[in-house]
Amino acid sequence: LDTAIISIQNRFQQFKIYEENFGFHYNISSLKGWENVHLMDQCKLLHNHLLHDPDSMSSESDIDAIELCEELQILSSLVPENYTAQEVLQFIHSNNLNGIYPNISIALRILLTIPVTVASGERSFSCLKLIKTYLRSSMSQECLVSLAQLSIESDIAGQLDYSDILQDFSSVKAGKKQNN
Structure with missing residues (x-):
């Protein structure tokens, strides 16, 4: 108290x-x-x-x-x-x-x-604890930062249209397979 x-x-x-x-x-x-x-x-x-x-x-x-x-x-x-x-x-x-x-x-x-509270910083660390668990302890810094940002900005990420992203990803992957 x-x-x-x-x-x-x-x-x-x-x-x-x-x-x-x-x-x-x-x-x-x-x-x-x-x-x-x-x-x-x-x-x-x-x-x-x-x-x-x-x-x-x-x-x-x-x-x-x-x-x-x-x-x-x-x-x-x-x-x-x-x-x-x-x-x-x-x-x-x-x-x-x-x-x-x-x-x-x-x-x-x-x-x-000027931050009104420290809630956003605390939220980020709570999010980090959920992402980097014992099973994911060898995750690269780049991947960790990307996952944390997606988790923190989940409102924005939820509004994304994944069909375009999946189309781009699949075309890049298909291009790599054809080159091999």
Whole structure:
């Protein structure tokens, strides 16, 4: 029980860090009412959080705080009310605005790719245990990776039309037999 409590506390602590650094990106249209100083403070906080080497004086960040603040001020008036971070990123990409709002695009992509849970990693290892059993312990790495990917992406694999794949496979095999 203590392990579960500590694990939950660590997870919520990590979410609190994400909220402190990325929270203002969740509703960009609401930034219209923010004071420039407060918005700049949030942008600087995110800039410092994304430093590649925080201890180095010449370290680079993925975003520029000043440019991000300016981009957010302009974009907040363009996006419709209550757009989510994903919808704002789609708005930027669909309107070819990546060159105009590069810092927002980068920040939103980082925000949206932060894993919410470790469930996908755990699922992959569970899948691996099912595939690589004692009887299949000598399986090649390439075969193991292919089987794991098929198992993990079973939804997509279930939608494949196997008739074309079987036709291609049989024509390749038939060609090899004729050559022998």
